[in-house]
Amino acid sequence: MSKIDRYVLSQLLILFGFFSLVLVAVFWINRAVVLFDRLISDGQSALVFLEFTALGLPKLITTVLPIAAFCAAVYVTNRLNNESELTVMQATGSGPFRLARPFFVFGVIVFLLASILNHILLPLALEQLSDREAEISQNATSRLLTEGAFLHPSPSVTFYAREISEDGVLHDVFLSDRRNADEGVIYTASEAYLIRKQDLTTLIMVDGTAQRLATDDNRLSTAEFRDFSFDISSLIRNDASNNLTVRNMITPQLLSPFDRLSRLTNQSPGEIAEEFHSRFAEPMFCIVAAMIGFTTLLIGGYSRFGVWREVVVAFGLLLLINGARSTLQNPVRNDPELWPLLYLPVLFGTLLAVGMLWYVARPKWQRRAPGKLQERPS
Structure with a gap:
């Protein structure tokens, strides 16, 4: 050159x-x-x-x-x-x-x-x-720990927490589960905690109410609870094999x-x-x-x-x-x-x-x- x-x-x-x-x-x-x-x-x-x-x-x-x-x-x-x-x-x-x-x-x-x-x-x-x-x-905290906003971890689930304290306690929690076509369930609780163990993530709700609506006869049943655990692993799991692309x-x-x-x-x-x-x-x-x-x-x-x-x-x-x-x-x-x-x-x-x-x-x-x-x- x-x-x-x-x-x-x-x-x-x-x-x-x-x-x-x-x-x-x-x-x-x-x-x-x-x-x-x-x-x-x-x-x-x-x-x-x-x-x-x-x-x-x-x-x-x-x-x-x-x-x-x-x-x-x-x-x-x-x-x-x-x-x-x-x-x-x-x-x-x-x-x-x-x-x-x-x-x-x-x-x-x-x-x-x-x-x-x-x-x-x-x-x-x-x-x-x-x-x-x-x-x-897959990280539940990034999907659910946003205070003051209605979140949708999946198309049939709505989650809301009014306030999140510094120690991770969720206050005034609202959870709507509509994944079952035959019934819809709404959970409300004064407090809630997120617990993760390996691949399982559980939402522990304290002092709350569960309202279940049957769609076939429109019957509403209500139950109060002192503590209730809700498995949310299926809402945040994302199969890694789906990421395999050319x-x-x-x-x-x-x-x-x-x-x-x-x-x-x-x-x-x-x-x-x-x-x-x-x-x-x-x-x-x-x-x-x-x-x-x-x-x-x-x-x-x-x-x-x-x-x-x-x-x-x-x-x-x-x-x-x-x-x-x-x-x-x-x-x-x-x-x-x-x-x-x-x-x-x-x-x-x-x-x-x-x-x-x-x-x-x-x-x-x-x-x-x-x-x-x-x-x-x-």
Whole structure:
């Protein structure tokens, strides 16, 4: 690699790091506000919030990598053009394909980073995130110990506690159990305690009343009790096996037959095929994004009015290709044999970038329309 290539590549990597940090920060702030409100309102600590945020970073990074690569390519190309460095390179005999070499190498580097994230880091982070969500959902204190609010641990159960003292005693408790279609039961108690032993969680209610309504004859029966235990383990249990999905599996694990994976994860072979091939197609899109950003500005040339039109066109092309990539996911999920469709946007973007480079490389006299070349009089 020549000094010019190393110079351009260094500029690309520096700007890529800057745009990546900015975009990740913007996406993280938008997500962190919602996540913070949900976790803190459920009684979780700030450490849990930081843990969930860290586990969500690989997904954010994979989202912004193509955008950051595109922005870096556009910014560096525009600066090289404004400072006449691009003109000097062209004057020394460097053609469009030669000028595109550091941008292609840059796209390959981003492709490798995205591949590591998509194939290994992101599935591991999603698996850990699913396990932590399941663990928190099994924690009764995070589901029931929220004072002054009507909570619904399950669709047919409503729980309310007016006040929770510092020692964990629940005051003025209301519990409505409508899981049995033949009868509904309402429990009220002046005090209650949560006791957890291994996988069992019990709500001990003291000095209360149980009102049972039979739906067949609308008969209401009432009973007072001094203490009553109510097993709420079934309300907060979340089977960890339900968290086994293809998204939480690293790519080597997806090399098994799709029929076997479908039985393990209860997902269709089309969904498995779409997830597997998307992990290869999405990193390739980073190369396309970098090349589209460079070639579009290169074909526009120099203008005193700036390059905003070329930037808009390049960004529009990027959105068009990315939109096509999202549209082609549903057919693959319905029919796994259509997996080559996922690579069509990458192929289209590659042909588009090569076509623009070929157009710029053509001599000017070949671009003139037939019939406009006039011979000079002898």
